Structures are given as C-alpha cells and as structure tokens.
Amino acid sequence: MAYKEFKCIACDLPEERCTCDRYCALCYSEYQVRLTEDGQYYCSICREVCDYKTQD
Numbered sequence: 001m002a003y004k005e006f007k008c009i010a011c012d013l014p015e016e017r018c019t020c021d022r023y024c025a026l027c028y029s030e031y032q033v034r035l036t037e038d039g040q041y042y043c044s045i046c047r048e049v050c051d052y053k054t055q056d
Contacts, residue, residue, distance in 0.1 A: 006055045009039030015055060026050075 008018040015035040022033045024043040032044040036052040047054070 004037075006035050006037055007039055008035060008041075 005014050007014055008020055010020050011018055013019075018035070022041050023030045024033055024046050025040040026042060026046045029043040029045075033041045034044075034047065034054045035041055036047065036054060038052070042050070042052050046052070
C-alpha cells in the first residue's frame with residue numbers, strides 16, 4: 001500500500017509545515033488538534049468519537 005501524506009485542505013501542506021489557524025472542524029476546540037485524512041483538523045475527543053485517524 002502506498003504512503004499517503006495528509007495535507008491541510010486550506011493550504012495543501014502537511015501538518016508539520018501548515019501555518020493555518022488550528023481548531024477542531026466540529027466543535028471549534030483548540031486543544032489537542034491534529035490533521036486527519038480528510039484535510040481538516042479535529043480535537044482528540046472528536047477524532048475518537050468519529051474514528052478519524054491522524055498521520056502517525
């Protein structure tokens with residue numbers, strides 16, 4: 001299976017290079033926000049509930 005790099009939907013950069021404002025796309029929290037495969041950022045609670053995975 002090929003490696004797919006997750007990229008921000010707004011700037012098209014990977015999480016470590018993205019300089020966009022980071023907040024959860026669902027609840028707008030700024031706590032423990034990470035980029036997921038769909039290109040948006042989600043907090044740890046929303047990621048767990050919705051089963052979204054981070055790059056690592």
